[in-house]
Amino acid sequence: MKINFNVPPYVDTAIGYIEECVKAQKICGDGAYTKKCNEWFEKKTGTAKCLLATSCTHATELAAILCDIQPGDEVILPSYTFVSTANAFVLRGATPVFVDIRPDTMNIDEQKIEDAITPKTKAIVPVHYAGVGCEMDTIMDIAKRHNLYVVEDAAQGVMATYKGKALGSIGDFGAYSFHETKNYSMGEGGALLIKDPKAAERAEIIREKGTDRAKYFRGQVDKYTWVDLGSSYLPSDMNAAYLYSQLEVADRINDDRRASWDHYFGRLTPLKDAGRVELPYVPQECIHNAHMFYIKCKDIEERSKLIDHLKANDILSVFHYIPLHTAPEGKKIGRFHGTDEYTTKESERLLRLPMFYGLKSDEVDLICDKVTEFYAE
Numbered sequence: 258m259k260i261n262f263n264v265p266p267y268v269d270t271a272i273g274y275i276e277e278c279v280k281a282q283k284i285c286g287d288g289a290y291t292k293k294c295n296e297w298f299e300k301k302t303g304t305a306k307c308l309l310a311t312s313c314t315h316a317t318e319l320a321a322i323l324c325d326i327q328p329g330d331e332v333i334l335p336s337y338t339f340v341s342t343a344n345a346f347v348l349r350g351a352t353p354v355f356v357d358i359r360p361d362t363m364n365i366d367e368q369k370i371e372d373a374i375t376p377k378t379k380a381i382v383p384v385h386y387a388g389v390g391c392e393m394d395t396i397m398d399i400a401k402r403h404n405l406y407v408v409e410d411a412a413q414g415v416m417a418t419y420k421g422k423a424l425g426s427i428g429d430f431g432a433y434s435f436h437e438t439k440n441y442s443m444g445e446g447g448a449l450l451i452k453d454p455k456a457a458e459r460a461e462i463i464r465e466k467g468t469d470r471a472k473y474f475r476g477q478v479d480k481y482t483w484v485d486l487g488s489s490y491l492p493s494d495m496n497a498a499y500l501y502s503q504l505e506v507a508d509r510i511n512d513d514r515r516a517s518w519d520h521y522f523g524r525l526t527p528l529k530d531a532g533r534v535e536l537p538y539v540p541q542e543c544i545h546n547a548h549m550f551y552i553k554c555k556d557i558e559e560r561s562k563l564i565d566h567l568k569a570n571d572i573l574s575v576f577h578y579i580p581l582h583t584a585p586e587g588k589k590i591g592r593f594h595g596t597d598e599y600t601t602k603e604s605e606r607l608l609r610l611p612m613f614y615g616l617k618s619d620e621v622d623l624i625c626d627k628v629t630e631f632y633a634e
């Protein structure tokens with residue numbers, strides 16, 4: 258029995274919905290399924306506007322344009338994240354300023370943000386790692402006092418909350434990912450959540466190549482034209498149909514992942530109590546979505562050996578994110594504010610175990626047996 262690290266989510270209504278799009282010859286962007294997805298997220302998150310996009314990367318680029326990021330501006334973000342969190346702002350000429358993470362959640366350390374602010378700072382970009390919310394009250398308070406935008410990278414945060422609020426709906430903008438490795442997928446795709454209806458109007462234009470085409474389709478203008486910066490951020494309605502099939506059973510998918518997560522946590526607690534591994538921490542004010550299950554080994558050598566041990570038993574485990582400030586492009590254009598106390602050290606210890614919709618209970622048992630066996634040796 259081989260256990261993959263990830264299996265993309267699939268719900269069997271998807272094929273019928275896609276067929277419907279194809280037969281109706283409605284496969285371009287902003288069709289019926291795109292609208293259904295947008296409305297589903299607006300209702301679920303209580304956000305003024307949701308716009309489906311071609312990726313979380315693109316949704317974040319859209320947010321960077323909406324923040325009016327200019328060359329020379331600075332944005333504050335963790336170094337322990339995916340490249341897109343930085344790239345979206347770098348494309349507009351901004352300098353990424355990296356701040357250390359908290360070792361308990363792997364999220365940006367909210368206590369270290371304020372010291373990194375300069376007159377050039379335009380935005381704070383918290384990343385909700387593993388679907389566990391950042392300390393958003395503190396971050397929103399800092400942003401308010403310094404007049405900064407908050408763009409949440411909520412790529413991993415769909416269906417998770419902080420103090421009852423949906424991740425992605427707390428800042429000015431929030432970006433979701435529907436990549437095949439995420440909890441809900443459309444192959445490639447994402448969405449932007451927008452708090453301010455005025456910004457939503459502009460977002461619609463930027464997403465439609467800088468034209469007021471959306472207004473034209475609604476009959477609000479009698480011809481459409483070039484009115485702003487823009488690009489092409491609309492996904493095909495076929496992809497939206499694939500996603501919508503999962504949104505209809507979003508709780509079922511979430512419950513299934515949470516059950517696997519709880520099972521892992523219970524089975525590995527003895528190793529934690531014995532001081533052999535560390536397990537994820539979820540602050541009381543956060544409800545997570547079981548986006549990933551990770552453990553922390555003693556160090557990078559132990560992690561490499563554990564990966565090999567699991568692989569020898571046909572179990573695929575992975576680590577990720579070489580801290581951006583240590584990567585070639587990050588070194589060239591970014592800077593780390595303060596000291597890297599935890600970013601590098603913690604990232605080298607973290608190992609992600611298989612986690613996907615449909616992972617079986619006996620598979621989790623087997624994985625935990627093999628991890629336990631490794632530490633018994």
Ligand SMILES: *Cc1c(COP(=O)(O)O)cnc(C)c1O
Binds near residue numbers: 446447
């Ligand atoms: C997956 C991910 C992204 C990128 O998502 P895409 O939809 O592939 O562009 C960005 N940030 C984080 C934290 C992610 O996990």
